[in-house]
Amino acid sequence: DIQMTQSPSTLSASVGDRVTITCRASQSISSWLAWYQQKPGKAPKLLIYKASSLESGVPSRFSGSGSGTEFTLTISSLQPDDFATYYCQQYKSYRMFGQGTKVEIK
Amino acid sequence: EVQLVESGGGLVQPGGSLRLSCAASGLTVSSNHMSWVRQAPGKGLEWVSLIYSGGNTYYADSVRGRFTISRDNSKNTLYLQMSTLRAEDTAVYYCARDIDDGSGTIFTYWGQGTLVTVSS
Numbered sequence: 001d002i003q004m005t006q007s008p009s010t011l012s013a014s015v016g017d018r019v020t021i022t023c024r025a026s027q028s029i030s031s032w033l034a035w036y037q038q039k040p041g042k043a044p045k046l047l048i049y050k051a052s053s054l055e056s057g058v059p060s061r062f063s064g065s066g067s068g069t070e071f072t073l074t075i076s077s078l079q080p081d082d083f084a085t086y087y088c089q090q091y092k093s094y095r096m097f098g099q100g101t102k103v104e105i106k
Numbered sequence: 107e108v109q110l111v112e113s114g115g116g117l118v119q120p121g122g123s124l125r126l127s128c129a130a131s132g133l134t135v136s137s138n139h140m141s142w143v144r145q146a147p148g149k150g151l152e153w154v155s156l157i158y159s160g161g162n163t164y165y166a167d168s169v170r171g172r173f174t175i176s177r178d179n180s181k182n183t184l185y186l187q188m189s190t191l192r193a194e195d196t197a198v199y200y201c202a203r204d205i206d207d208g209s210g211t212i213f214t215y216w217g218q219g220t221l222v223t224v225s226s
Contacts (some may be wrong), residue, residue, distance in 0.1 A: 001167070034212050034213065036151075036213070038151075043200055043202075043216035043217065043218060044151065044213065044214070044216060044217060046171055046211065046213055048216050049209075049210055049211045050210045050211075053210070053211075055211065055214070075201060087150065087151055089151075089153075089212075089213070091205060091212050093168070094153065094156070094164055095141065095153035095156065095204075096153060097151040097152065097153065098150075100149050100150045100151070101166075
């Protein structure tokens, strides 16, 4: 199975900060990677698919990059609505989520 | 508008069984690849099972042999039959539209989730 390792597990940041979350796959997944945002009590929301494609309706401050085994999610200027937990997920072989990164208010 | 509505969750004893349903509107279950994803209380997301539009099914190691994914085309509904339930199966279970072959998007649509609690 392909394992996904996300870091950091928690991130403290302020409004306006540039935030970067990293996701590593245990083997190459090409660009078959998605990023989700989840708020308490809600279903996850797709942000990025195929590593760098922005889902329709998602603000352009979110961006994804990487291929193979190393990926990043960047929020260019953190907004109050962005405090949430973020997950990466590979869909090259079956599906596997990373452990999540909680973005907290600093 | 796509809507996925899960039902069937509840309290069940260890070793028991439960069937979850996911009723779809605005989306044809049989024409889409569909998955179940779960989230234990305070924990991360865990993919559980996938059924392709062609009928092939796949399972996470943690549930293989105990859970069965299926669909009823006439009811446009996805199911997850869960048996030999364990305490570690306690979670909110979501159904979601899996990969869209044309665009490459995945898990664009989710239900609201249904809570399964395995406890004596």
